[in-house]
Amino acid sequence: MVAMPRAALPVLLLALCLTGCSSDEAGEPSEPGDGGSATSAAPSGPYQEIEFTGGDGEPRQGRVYGPDDAPVAVVLSHMGSDGDSQDDWAATAQALAERGHRVLTYQRLRPRYQIWQEIIGAVERLRDDGAERVVVAGASLGAMASLHVALQPEPATDGVVWIAGGLRSDGMVFDQATVAGLACPALLISGDQDSYGGTEATQQLHEWLPGSELLILPSARHGTDILAEGGAPAEQLETAVLDFIDEVAAAEAPAPC
Numbered sequence: 001m002v003a004m005p006r007a008a009l010p011v012l013l014l015a016l017c018l019t020g021c022s023s024d025e026a027g028e029p030s031e032p033g034d035g036g037s038a039t040s041a042a043p044s045g046p047y048q049e050i051e052f053t054g055g056d057g058e059p060r061q062g063r064v065y066g067p068d069d070a071p072v073a074v075v076l077s078h079m080g081s082d083g084d085s086q087d088d089w090a091a092t093a094q095a096l097a098e099r100g101h102r103v104l105t106y107q108r109l110r111p112r113y114q115i116w117q118e119i120i121g122a123v124e125r126l127r128d129d130g131a132e133r134v135v136v137a138g139a140s141l142g143a144m145a146s147l148h149v150a151l152q153p154e155p156a157t158d159g160v161v162w163i164a165g166g167l168r169s170d171g172m173v174f175d176q177a178t179v180a181g182l183a184c185p186a187l188l189i190s191g192d193q194d195s196y197g198g199t200e201a202t203q204q205l206h207e208w209l210p211g212s213e214l215l216i217l218p219s220a221r222h223g224t225d226i227l228a229e230g231g232a233p234a235e236q237l238e239t240a241v242l243d244f245i246d247e248v249a250a251a252e253a254p255a256p257c
Contacts, residue, residue, distance in 0.1 A: 055120030062106035066097035072249040073102040073131035075122040077142030079223045088224040092238055116145040123155040135248055137161030139223030144172050150257040157257045159248040164190040164198030164223040176208045184257035186212040187244040191219035215240050
């Protein structure tokens with residue numbers, strides 16, 4: 001056997017270490033979301049893990065961001081595919097918390113069944129914790145569930161953010177007569193080339209709700225996939241959501257949904 005020079009040992013050990021570290025850090029790719037989203041962002045910033053009860057009486061797991069005594073709270077609902085999760089909203093939740101709002105995200109139960117029950121329980125939990133105003137916001141299926149809850153007399157909500165939802169899915173159907181009773185502020189957002197029909201559905205909803213705010217972004221991505229992609233459309237989307245929540249918070253006499 002040929003002896004290895006002592007000077008070569010540190011180099012060999014360093015190479016082995018770097019090889020092992022690279023292998024450990026390479027994670028498995030996450031499942032795509034509605035529209036084939038990129039890997040979900042890791043949770044950012046401090047939050048509290050909680051359990052709350054849905055409107056159907058079943059327990060849900062979630063996270064709460066922001067100050068305990070915030071008068072305005074937001075429920076953020078994620079999209080509906082297997083790869084989608086509350087992590088998709090982590091950066092936005094933290095940004096809202098930094099503006100002084102309380103935010104609740106959650107992990108939807110599987111299989112999908114009456115998905116609005118998570119939002120009902122989340123709103124009730126925030127009200128019980130002292131929130132004076134609650135905005136429901138979501139993307140894709142989460143947008144539809146948020147609007148569905150906003151259209152109900154209970155629990156009380158004070159605003160709705162819709163990002164690339166559809167007009168019919170999972171037992172939820174929206175038409176002009178259905179949404180006519182919505183009295184609270186509404187922010188409606190979609191990419192201009194959404195292949196899942198979000199563009200057309202969002203524009204139609206805006207026609208039915210002439211008092212709503214409409215934002216159509218230059219993007220082919222769907223829902224929170226716009227945030228995951230980054231760039232100017234992502235910045236515009238997040239800024240619009242943050243500013244909308246601030247407007248609800250600043251209103252002297254908000255109109256409940």
